[in-house]
Amino acid sequence: MLQSLRSAFAVVQYLMQWLAMLAIGSATLLLIGYTISCALGLTPWLSLSLQFGDLVLPNAGTAVQLALTALALSLCFFLPTNARVMALETSHRRFHIGMKDVARAYQVAHHADREGLFQLSSEFDSIRERIAFLREHPDLSELEPSVLEVASQMSHLSRELAQVYSDRNVARARDFLVQRQQEIEDFNIRLNHAKGVATEMRQWLTRVEMDEAVAESQLTRLCDELAEILPELGATAPAAEETEIRRPVIVADADEEVAPPDDRIVALLARRAAE
Structure with missing residues (x-):
């Protein structure tokens, strides 16, 4: 029950945040458009009379309108940051270690291991080297660190398999098979x-x-x-x-x-x- 309420509250919060961002963006566009039209003389400025003690400001509406427009425009600069934070929160709430992501990261690490890019032998250094490589890989930038860690551990465990089936060994085996095939063809002739x-x-x-x-x-x-x-x-x-x-x-x-x-x-x- 409590988990259901938390999920419902999270959904409502997510929707309200997006509505607030949409309202701020729409209000900013309206204020900027109205202020530009007022500056061009197409529409009248905001008329507002303010008094601060003995000081009377008869044309304070123009200043208030410009201040509101500047404030709304400054808030728009925070909208992309807020959108990224919301996306990050959503990804954390929805995050589960998926086998597809782990398999994709492991495939990249195993291919690099077959090419001989990892040279450290100790377990800690080997896993750290693999994690650093996966973090710098352009195709895995969106994956979570825990996924990269699991993929690095799996790659460390299969390092002997990568050494046996390295690209050099596979190329040598293919050359040997090509030579044997040529010998068989000559023998058949x-x-x-x-x-x-x-x-x-x-x-x-x-x-x-x-x-x-x-x-x-x-x-x-x-x-x-x-x-x-x-x-x-x-x-x-x-x-x-x-x-x-x-x-x-x-x-x-x-x-x-x-x-x-x-x-x-x-x-x-x-x-x-x-x-």
Whole structure:
């Protein structure tokens, strides 16, 4: 209940302060405008007769009008200061340590720590150095000192992580990865070339084996033809496994004389075998 009343009073006070500032600004503008019009002769001056003891001031209205205008104008110079004080009071009343502000300040401190800007090792000096850096940072000028202190403490605790993942180490790791990637690309190029050579040799081997198979089939067919022809000529057919053509031998009876084959037949058979 008491907290609700305090909150309501704070709201009413805040509204009345802004209304007072608006009233002072409006009255000052009206007085300045009316006084300028009076000086130009467009409107009459304030008419007021004052008496102080025996002293009578018949034209005191003009002086009172000018004094009120000067007073209102001087009060306007305090309005910006009062507005800043009200904004500061409002920020203090509404202030809570928000994780977004702490995270933003910590990100700035951690990035500076990764760049190697903080060199002090002791905890007190390290945190003080970080707080001073965050206070001078242009993007964190509106944050409260407690937020900067929390962010500095968090940055001090993660200083080892910042050293491990410093910008220099990260750049070195990236260069190493780029080099490894280039080596992999070169290896893939050589591997593709080797695959092309292996494919070419495999195709070449296949053609050679096909040529050998054709040659063997032709040799087998030739032996078969010779096996059919030589008995008719009185010669013995060579075996299929032999690659050379033997001279044919004519088998005769024991009483008959063995006659050698004709030289023309032998030459013909040798030429066919060579083909």
